[in-house]
Amino acid sequence: MIIPTGLVRSIALLPLLICGGASIAGAADYRYFKVGDLAARTPGQVTGGLLLMGGGDRNVDALRWFIRKAGNGHIVVLRASQGPEVADEFYRDVGGVTSVETFVFTGRGAATDKRILASLAKADGIFIAGGDQARYVRYWEDTPVAAALDAHVAANKPLGGTSAGLAILGEFLYGAMDDGSIKSAEALADPLGPANTIEQNFLHISLLRGIVTDTHFRERDRLGRLLAFLAKAHALTKDQNTQLWGLGVDESAAVAVEPDGSAHVYSTEPNGAAWLVKADLAADAQMPGRPLQLRRVEAVGAGPQSTLNVLRRTVSAPAFERVYAVVHGELSEVPRWSLAIHGGAGVLDRAEMSAEKVAAYRASLDAALRAGGAVLERGGSALDAVEAAIRLLEDDPLFNAGRGAVFTADGRNELDASIMDGATQRAGAVAGVTRTRHPVSLARAVMEKSPHVMLARDGADKFSLERGLEQVDPAWFKTEERWQQLLEWRRKNVAVLDKTHLYGTVGAVALDHLGHLAAATSTGGMTGKRWGRIGDSPVIGAGTYAKDGECAVSATGSGEYFIRDTAARQVCDRVRWNGQNLAAAAHDAIMEVGSIGGDGGLIAMGVTGEPAFAINDLGMYRGRYSAGHEPATAIFADELLP
Numbered sequence: 300m301i302i303p304t305g306l307v308r309s310i311a312l313l314p315l316l317i318c319g320g321a322s323i324a325g326a327a328d329y330r331y332f333k334v335g336d337l338a339a340r341t342p343g344q345v346t347g348g349l350l351l352m353g354g355g356d357r358n359v360d361a362l363r364w365f366i367r368k369a370g371n372g373h374i375v376v377l378r379a380s381q382g383p384e385v386a387d388e389f390y391r392d393v394g395g396v397t398s399v400e401t402f403v404f405t406g407r408g409a410a411t412d413k414r415i416l417a418s419l420a421k422a423d424g425i426f427i428a429g430g431d432q433a434r435y436v437r438y439w440e441d442t443p444v445a446a447a448l449d450a451h452v453a454a455n456k457p458l459g460g461t462s463a464g465l466a467i468l469g470e471f472l473y474g475a476m477d478d479g480s481i482k483s484a485e486a487l488a489d490p491l492g493p494a495n496t497i498e499q500n501f502l503h504i505s506l507l508r509g510i511v512t513d514t515h516f517r518e519r520d521r522l523g524r525l526l527a528f529l530a531k532a533h534a535l536t537k538d539q540n541t542q543l544w545g546l547g548v549d550e551s552a553a554v555a556v557e558p559d560g561s562a563h564v565y566s567t568e569p570n571g572a573a574w575l576v577k578a579d580l581a582a583d584a585q586m587p588g589r590p591l592q593l594r595r596v597e598a599v600g601a602g603p604q605s606t607l608n609v610l611r612r613t614v615s616a617p618a619f620e621r622v623y624a625v626v627h628g629e630l631s632e633v634p635r636w637s638l639a640i641h642g643g644a645g646v647l648d649r650a651e652m653s654a655e656k657v658a659a660y661r662a663s664l665d666a667a668l669r670a671g672g673a674v675l676e677r678g679g680s681a682l683d684a685v686e687a688a689i690r691l692l693e694d695d696p697l698f699n700a701g702r703g704a705v706f707t708a709d710g711r712n713e714l715d716a717s718i719m720d721g722a723t724q725r726a727g728a729v730a731g732v733t734r735t736r737h738p739v740s741l742a743r744a745v746m747e748k749s750p751h752v753m754l755a756r757d758g759a760d761k762f763s764l765e766r767g768l769e770q771v772d773p774a775w776f777k778t779e780e781r782w783q784q785l786l787e788w789r790r791k792n793v794a795v796l797d798k799t800h801l802y803g804t805v806g807a808v809a810l811d812h813l814g815h816l817a818a819a820t821s822t823g824g825m826t827g828k829r830w831g832r833i834g835d836s837p838v839i840g841a842g843t844y845a846k847d848g849e850c851a852v853s854a855t856g857s858g859e860y861f862i863r864d865t866a867a868r869q870v871c872d873r874v875r876w877n878g879q880n881l882a883a884a885a886h887d888a889i890m891e892v893g894s895i896g897g898d899g900g901l902i903a904m905g906v907t908g909e910p911a912f913a914i915n916d917l918g919m920y921r922g923r924y925s926a927g928h929e930p931a932t933a934i935f936a937d938e939l940l941p
Contacts, residue, residue, distance in 0.1 A: 429462030483523025590628025699803020704823025806853025834858025856899010
């Protein structure tokens with residue numbers, strides 16, 4: 300049987316069902332539902348605002364806020380699937396609303412429908428339901444519906460969205476245009492790839508300019524993909540210095556934004572929050588087909604007791620403050636600050652060290668960690684922290700640096716040190732100094748107060764005097780134990796006399812609260828050294844290296860081999876170019892030194908704040924300390940640091 304086209308259209312427009320005051324009708328590319336009195340006057344005053352809902356069960360308090368903003372009047376619900384369920388919540392479950400119209404879009408043709416556009420123009424509040432955001436993009440992009448939504452907000456009327464309805468509100472949005480829903484692991488693995496479909500210029504809501512939104516946030520582990528959204532959106536911007544922000548909303552949370560940008564978070568659970576996320580997007584250029592790299596991500600949680608401002612990008616009384624880093628697509632939470640030190644390497648056989656000596660070394664390492672940690676805890680820089688830790692070790696006669704330095708063949712103490720700032724890649728070093736109490740501070744003065752990187756011997760001593768650094772009589776550095784080692788060396792011509800301290804260098808690496816890295820190293824060299832010998836400790840790239848976004852390294856060992864293999868810089872290059880994690884890079888670098896005959900160890904710190912300790916067959920005095928934890932030390936090769 301053939302039915303005339305005109306009759307089919309007439310049948311489609313007839314009321315199909317009347318139930319409980321809701322009427323349902325069909326139309327081209329949309330279905331229509333209504334409940335309440337469309338002709339009634341709006342009872343209250345309509346004022347602007349945005350309701351950003353995380354996509355879980357409806358938050359009644361948040362919906363009441365939205366209804367009040369709409370003057371308890373007429374609300375239009377837009378969606379691209381299902382039916383009048385949201386309208387029922389507004390009208391029956393929450394109440395206090397005059398009417399609710401629901402338009403369920405099934406195609407792009409509805410975006411020019413006069414009936415829909417008229418309802419949108421008259422609406423006191425518009426609410427976009429969840430579902431599939433790709434349909435919203437396909438159906439509304441560059442259409443009168445998108446223009447009507449912009450006009451509604453510009454007219455100081457409230458707009459709300461949940462799940463997909465929130466996802467489309469930011470200046471940039473994840474469109475899911477491949478009809479999938481990308482997960483964090485996939486997005487982190489290839490943020491610029493085709494599966495990460497970022498759209499822009501869809502809506503133009505000034506309160507959300509520069510913001511990318513995401514929903515079901517904590518529950519679906521979506522921080523990783525939000526960072527990938529930000530990275531791809533940043534790649535689309537004309538100005539690469541533009542700072543974009545992420546706003547993730549947990550399922551139990553809803554963010555009620557006032558026209559001035561101030562916002563309150565409603566939550567149906569105690570830990571429900573909105574996540575304000577900032578990444579250092581300009582610092583790391585992303586490459587197509589390569590995993591995400593972000594050296595620093597700051598996430599601040601806004602809970603019910605917080606005040607969020609989406610314009611100023613601030614949160615007062617935050618529910619939490621966290622820092623993350625992404626290294627080769629792996630997302631890690633980062634401590635607020637982190638510090639690691641070493642005190643040189645040796646055979647370090649338990650049988651050859653007394654309990655008293657072991658305890659003394661541990662106490663000294665602990666004290667140095669606490670000195671550097673105190674700097675970081677009060678907001679000091681990584682550079683300040685490594686200097687503070689090493690200054691303490693330079694005053695401790697247990698270590699071959701500063702006061703505990705070994706003697707040259709002709710009975711002198713000649714001291715070497717270096718320091719490097721990862722934020723600027725500025726560096727300073729000194730070699731063969733004889734009167735400066737703290738050679739590491741002299742190295743820093745060379746970095747900051749001279750145009751040079753390294754000064755040596757008489758020139759370094761003269762510079763130290765000119766800069767007003769603390770001077771001591773050379774006898775200050777002499778200890779009886781080191782002197783006896785020299786006498787034994789002269790009798791036997793044996794370069795190494797203390798097997799527990801074959802390579803007596805001290806060093807420190809740190810990550811501060813701003814994500815900056817620094818490294819420093821100080822040494823007395825080796826017993827019986829001649830002819831002005833200089834080892835790796837003051838050589839930038841060999842014994843010390845630091846670069847933000849990659850790593851900071853301090854080495855200890857047979858310096859000639861570390862110089863030949865540029866060991867410290869090699870660790871960072873392995874991280875950057877080979878895609879290795881820091882622990883693997885440190886291990887492979889020290890084994891490379893070993894392959895050409897060198898022994899020793901190194902410590903390294905990366906953007907995650909997790910230090911690496913690498914030793915090739917020797918023990919190493921070492922320790923770590925980070926925010927929220929107690930210092931931990933180790934001496935023997937088989938000891939693990941927590």
